[in-house]
Amino acid sequence: MKSRTPKVLHGICGRSLVGHVVAAARELEPGQLVVVVGHGREQVVAHLGEVAPGVRTAVQAEQNGTGHAVRMGLEELGGALDGTVVVVCGDTPLLTGETLKALSATHAADGNAVTVLTANVPDATGYGRIVRAGGDGSVTAIVEHKDADETQRAITEINSGVFAFDGKLLAEALTQVRTDNSQGEEYLTDVLGILRGAGHRVGASVAADHREILGINNRVQLAEARALLNARLLERAMLAGVTVVDPGSTWFDVTVTYEPDALVHPGTQLLGVTHLGEGAEVGPGCTLTDTRVGADARVINTVADGAVVGEGASVGPYAYLRPGTDLGAKGKIGTYVETKNARIGEGTKVPHLSYVGDATIGEYSNIGAASVFVNYDGVEKHHTTVGSHCRTGSDNMFVAPVTVGDGAYTAAGSVITRDVPAGALAVARGQQRNIEGWVARKRPGTAAAKAAQDAAGEREEGA
8 A cells, every 4th residue: 555554444435444344244243353453453453442342353463374364363262163253354345244144144054164255257367266066066166366277267256355164163274274385374265175175065155246355455446446335325325315416526424324305416525424314405515524414404615524504504605614513493604604613593694704613692693794703812712602683793803702692783893892781782993083185185196086086076066
């Protein structure tokens, strides 16, 4: 990956590669789930502690092959296990729980010692081929591409590297795996030959979609997997009743949820635990992270993170909703408005060019254009409260901590530094003074002076 980040921690669609694999494995409801860690294990273990609590880790201090890795995992669990042991790769983010369930079911139904997850691919170049017995269809060998003859290379069924084992037979066979190969490593695939040689059956379960088994080894493959997974997520959403106008420019995380009749316009990213209510409309040009959009709300050209948009509310265009924003039903956050840690009541409007931070605003109030809630004194943040049915003038500064009572008004251009009683009008600006003739005296010969002179002449003629 040419990265300071371990490969399995690179992310697509809201999860790390290993996070996707763990999520798929958990759908089996396993008695134990162990991740074998090696390169960058400190970072991987810390990450798993955050996103997959309860998952155990086993350390493979030296990367001595796949067989060795599985042996480390079994040792973490105390050795041989009763039941089925499923082994998956940490860099296969497209693998689904349904496919793992099918693998486990085939393994049990066929009474296999080991069952290989396989796939039929359009181009098998470079992959290990699955060679089956002519009679019962059991697997007789996995032949690597470089070792395959012409007949074997014509086989399109390949090994995925994912297996289901009889736990006790796996532990016993791993003790017999040799390292007399070009890499000097313990290969997990050698277990298949050992078990077959001992008279046990080796079977296969074919994945319905060969793309599920794709592994990630570079950033080109990472991007390809992201596109495939995103297409899967969008298809699921559309089949559930969501309209996605342009799937090619729309991106969902796996944790996004939605209700029927939501509408997503082009150029939109829905990330984290974002939720779209019934009939919600988002986009174009939105990036919403961990944000709830209520039923029939509309969000346009907006960046939102950790926000709540109430039912029937409208946001944007060009709004920025920062964490802690909670817009009530039928409320409005308009053009070039930024909000943070702000609770804005039902029907309240903040229409234009304003900053509302660390604030509570009641119901059906209107905040005038170019208003700023001045919440930071250089040391601490302070809170502003504006009541219900208030009308605040344009170009107001609310210097926190300050409260504007219910039904109060504030005059345009005011700097509000003291509490405003309910129903009062607050005026906090200097008195206007007009100096007659100033332009003619101070800016003679300018266009402004000529315009003023012409206007004076017109007044005299009109008189």
